[in-house]
Structure formats: structure tokens, C-alpha cells
Amino acid sequence: MAQNIVIIDTGCANISSVKFALERLGVTVTVSDDPAIIKASDKAFLPGVGSAQNAMASIAQKGLVETIQQLTQPTLGVCLGMQLMTALSHxxxxxxxxxxxxxxxxxxxxxxxxxxxxxxxxxGWNTVNPNNNPLFKGITHGTYFYFVHGYAVPVYEHTLASCEYGMAFSAAIHKDNFYGVQFHPERSGDAGAQLLENFVSL
Amino acid sequence: MLARRIIPCLDVRDGKVVKGVQFRNHEIIGDIVPLAQQYAQAGADELVFYDITASSDARVVDKSWVERIAQVIDIPFCVAGGIKSVEDAGKILAMGADKISINSPALANPELITELHDAFGQQCIVIGIDSHFNELTGKYEVYQFTGDETRTQQTSWETADWVNEVQRRGAGEIVLNCMNQDGVRQGYDLKQLSAIRNICEVPLIASGGAGKIHHFADVFKEADVDGALAASVFHKGIIEIAELKTYLHNETIAMRTV
Incomplete structure (x- = not known):
């Protein structure tokens, strides 16, 4: 069954690498900032790099805030995209x-x-400890993923996987249809490809 | 635990990977995309592609190879050389590079570092520094235009001062290339790297001098760098990446093994 997978065009810089990673899995993807196309997708990606302020400004300027908030299909935020899924960023x-x-x-x-x-x-590459959940299916404790960030979400009830770097923090978070990963699955070798495949299979 | 990184550097000229000794006499090593793929599969943690002609030639350089790499590579990679503006950097990042590294253009216009920081975030701004030890003055001095021997020149910066300046302006990572060691495979400059480590609060990558497998253990243990960059030892098959990482892992250095 061919799925309709959309990468939300947040105007950020890592859109190509997420797109290429999905294409390596044999998945066809559309990059779009059109609310109708985003709403009609089976799965959506919310990528992002840079600062929260610029990214939120870009999403607001494109008029996509409500569109994203109303999504009911599985949606995966990557790196800054994950951070934007929360309530507040410092x-x-x-x-x-x-x-x-x-x-x-x-x-x-x-x-x-x-x-x-x-x-x-x-x-760099750090070890991730996932809870038992479908997004991390087949991914064992201590698997390396690639991280680049200076801000993080602490470990709390919505943590799906944790990581340690001077402090414990959320490597992945989840609520309802929304999933977020702090690392870059598109740049995390075989483990990243496995996670993307798991998400597409949700 | 965060792993230390092994970073092959591929010097690129006209879409081919080349390597010279102490920045000179460049010879062609091979095609860029298959080499990049080979390194990613061998367990490299990250790749750096350095367009060695770009900064010194002032011509417009074809960067379409960046997108071809992004399509096939599943590890992070950085592009260096010829990035002189926010617009240049934006194009490289849009083609799929994870980071951009600037060297001579940052020396010519330090404000560029801050502009890049504000446009794309600290995480993708790498500053490359070519540092030469001057035996007469006993000082480490920053050089620019090192891609072209005829234009290479000393700047007014001492290395430690420039390291402080680029951090203040928003650099996310520093690659310190110790020119005296480059290409001669006698080991990294542990003394200089240790001194810079003490003042460097962002990730620090050692460059220049790797020749033997123990040089990598030395630089991680003694200079506490976050990553070690090397070129010729990998290109010429002197050191196999998988073997190197197993060795370092056994030396109790945190390594991602594949």
C-alpha cells in the first residue's frame, strides 16, 4: 500500500536530508507547506534545525500553526522539530x-x-535507551544515534527514550499521534533507517 | 556515553578527491560519491569535504556534488571551502549538508560567523583554523588561503586569540589544523591541542599528523578532543577505520562500533 508521506516545509535547512533518507527506504515523499496537502497525508514529518525562534516565526508566517496542531495522523518531529512540539522553548x-x-x-x-x-x-553519536514501544522496535538499549543540540527536554512522563550527556534528557517523546526525536535519524546510519521504517509502518 | 568521532577528510577538486603533502602536490585519489559511501559503510562517524580550490581561486565553484552525497550518505557531513556568505551557506545546507565550515572568509570578515549563527543555528557552524608554530617567535599563528601555496599568508591572529574570538561570535565547533604536522604522519600536535582544549568550550576536532593507530589514542587521551580528523592514512589504506575503532574501544575510548 503506497502511503502519502509529507514533510512539512518549515523553511529549515535539513529538509533534503530527511527526504533523501526516506527515499533510501524506497518511500515516496512530498515536501509541502500547503495546509490541504499536509492534512491529507498518512504520515507527516516536522523537520527543523536552527533556533526555535526562527523556526516558529517561519511556521507562523506560513500560516501552519493550526494546521499542525489539528493533525491526527502519526507525525514525527526531528531535532528542533521535536522541540517545537512542546509547549515552550527557552x-x-x-x-x-x-x-x-x-x-x-x-x-x-x-x-x-x-x-x-x-x-x-x-x-556526535550517543547511546539511547528506549522504552518498549513501536517506534523503537528492534532497536536495543545502548544503540548509537547522531545528536546535535544545546537545548533539551528533561526526562518526564512523555519520554519515549532517554539519553545521557552531563544530565539525563529525552531522546524521544510521545503523546497520542505526535512523536518527536531529539537525534537525527536521517543521519544515524542503520539505526536511524530502522527508526524511520518503524515510523512509516506505524 | 557520547562517542569520540573518527572523521575522514576528503579534499575535493573538480568533484574528485585529492590529497597533497603539507597542502602541496595534489594527487587524485578517486571519485567522490563512491569514496564517501565506502567511508560511511566502514564506520566513519562523520565526513568532511573540503573544496581546496574554492577559497583561493575566487571563482564560482560547482557544488552539485553536495546533493549527490546527501542522497547516498546516512552519516553527518560537513562542507568546507569557498563559503563566503550567508547565501552560499544556505545553498550548501539546502542541498543536504549538515554543517558548513569556514576558514579564510571568517578571517576576512569575522562578523560572518555571527550572521551564520543567527541564520542557521550554532550547531552547523564549524570554524576551520590553520595554525602554524613559528619556531622563531615560539608562537602559534593563524594562516589563511592555505589551499593555494602561492597565496598562503600569515594573519595577525595568534591561534588562542582567534579560538576565543570565534567562540564569542557563535562558532559551534572548531577544527584545529596543525600545519607543521599536516600530511607527515608523525602524530597529532598534542601540546598545541591540549592548550587549545583548555580554552575551547565547543567541540574541538584535531587535524594534521595522524600516521599510526596509536596517534588517535594519544590525541583522545592527552588532548581530550571530541574528534580526530585524518585523510591520507585512510585514503591510502594505511589505517582501516573498523580496525582503528576496535583498537580505540579496547583502549577504553568511547567509540561507536558498527
Missing amino acids: ESGLNNTDHVTCLNLIPGTVEKMSVGKLRLPHM
Whole structure:
């Protein structure tokens, strides 16, 4: 059965790599910022890199906030896309302390990571510990995924997988039809491909 | 635990991978896409593609190979060389690169670092620094236009000062290329890298000097770098990536093994 898979065009930079990763799985994808096309999809992706402030501004400017909030099909946020799924992000500008209101699809707050003497951003391959759930089917504890971020969602009741870097944080979150991963499955080798395949099979 | 990264660097000229010794006498190693795929499958954690002609030639460089790589590669990769503006960087990132690395253009216009930070986020802004130890002055000095020997020149920056400056301006990662060691395979510059590590709060990648498998263990243990970049030892098959990572894993260095 051919599925209708749409990557929501948030105006962010990692859209091509998510698209190519899905195409490597033999999946046909459409990149769109048209509310009608996004609503009609079987599965949707919410990609994102950069700052929460710019990404939310871009989504708002495209008039997509309500469209995304009303989605009922499985929707996967990637990296900043995951963070935008929460209620609030503390990431604004270099010298800006304002909070950014996010899409509020999954409760939670994105906070600056506090990692002691470790370096930020948290950049590279780190081990993920998933709870038992379909998104991580066939992915064992301690599997490496690729991360690049300086802000994170703490571990809480919506955590689907956790990771450790100076502090424990959510590597994946979930509520209802909304899933988010802090890492980049499109850049996480075989493990990332497995996760994308699991999502497409939901 | 966050793994230390092994990063093959592929120097690119006209869509071919090349390698010279101490930046000179470039010889063709092979086609870019199959080589990139081969490294990804062998267990490389990340790849850097450095367009060595771009910064020094001032001509418009065809970057369509970036998209061809993004289509086949499932690990992160960075593109360096010839990125002089927010617009240039945006095109490379839109083609599927995860990070962009700038070197000479940042020295010419340090404000560019902040502009890139604000446009794309800190996570994709890598600053490459070519640092040369001057035996006469006893100082580490920053060079620019190192892609072309006839234009290579010393800047007014001492390396530590430039490292501080680029962090202040929003760099997300620093690749420190120790020029005295480059291409001669006598080991990384542990002394210099350790000194820079102390002032570097973003990820630091060692570059220049890898020749033997133990050089990698040395640089992770003694200089505490986040990643080690190398070219010729991988291109010439002197060190196999899988074997290297098993060795480092056994040396209790956190490694992603595949």
C-alpha cells in the first residue's frame, strides 16, 4: 500500500536530508507547506534545525500553526522539530532571554542543557535507551544515534527514550499521534533507517 | 556515553578527491560519491569535504556534488571551502549538508560567523583554523588561503586569540589544523591541542599528523578532543577505520562500533 508521506516545509535547512533518507527506504515523499496537502497525508514529518525562534516565526508566517496542531495522523518531529512540539522553548537569540511559545502538541519545556565541564552543543553519536514501544522496535538499549543540540527536554512522563550527556534528557517523546526525536535519524546510519521504517509502518 | 568521532577528510577538486603533502602536490585519489559511501559503510562517524580550490581561486565553484552525497550518505557531513556568505551557506545546507565550515572568509570578515549563527543555528557552524608554530617567535599563528601555496599568508591572529574570538561570535565547533604536522604522519600536535582544549568550550576536532593507530589514542587521551580528523592514512589504506575503532574501544575510548 503506497502511503502519502509529507514533510512539512518549515523553511529549515535539513529538509533534503530527511527526504533523501526516506527515499533510501524506497518511500515516496512530498515536501509541502500547503495546509490541504499536509492534512491529507498518512504520515507527516516536522523537520527543523536552527533556533526555535526562527523556526516558529517561519511556521507562523506560513500560516501552519493550526494546521499542525489539528493533525491526527502519526507525525514525527526531528531535532528542533521535536522541540517545537512542546509547549515552550527557552531558546531564543544569543543575547535574548525571552521564551518562545511552541506548538504545544506534547506538554513539556525545552531548556538549555546544563552539562558541567562538558562541551556544548552536544554533538556526535550517543547511546539511547528506549522504552518498549513501536517506534523503537528492534532497536536495543545502548544503540548509537547522531545528536546535535544545546537545548533539551528533561526526562518526564512523555519520554519515549532517554539519553545521557552531563544530565539525563529525552531522546524521544510521545503523546497520542505526535512523536518527536531529539537525534537525527536521517543521519544515524542503520539505526536511524530502522527508526524511520518503524515510523512509516506505524 | 557520547562517542569520540573518527572523521575522514576528503579534499575535493573538480568533484574528485585529492590529497597533497603539507597542502602541496595534489594527487587524485578517486571519485567522490563512491569514496564517501565506502567511508560511511566502514564506520566513519562523520565526513568532511573540503573544496581546496574554492577559497583561493575566487571563482564560482560547482557544488552539485553536495546533493549527490546527501542522497547516498546516512552519516553527518560537513562542507568546507569557498563559503563566503550567508547565501552560499544556505545553498550548501539546502542541498543536504549538515554543517558548513569556514576558514579564510571568517578571517576576512569575522562578523560572518555571527550572521551564520543567527541564520542557521550554532550547531552547523564549524570554524576551520590553520595554525602554524613559528619556531622563531615560539608562537602559534593563524594562516589563511592555505589551499593555494602561492597565496598562503600569515594573519595577525595568534591561534588562542582567534579560538576565543570565534567562540564569542557563535562558532559551534572548531577544527584545529596543525600545519607543521599536516600530511607527515608523525602524530597529532598534542601540546598545541591540549592548550587549545583548555580554552575551547565547543567541540574541538584535531587535524594534521595522524600516521599510526596509536596517534588517535594519544590525541583522545592527552588532548581530550571530541574528534580526530585524518585523510591520507585512510585514503591510502594505511589505517582501516573498523580496525582503528576496535583498537580505540579496547583502549577504553568511547567509540561507536558498527
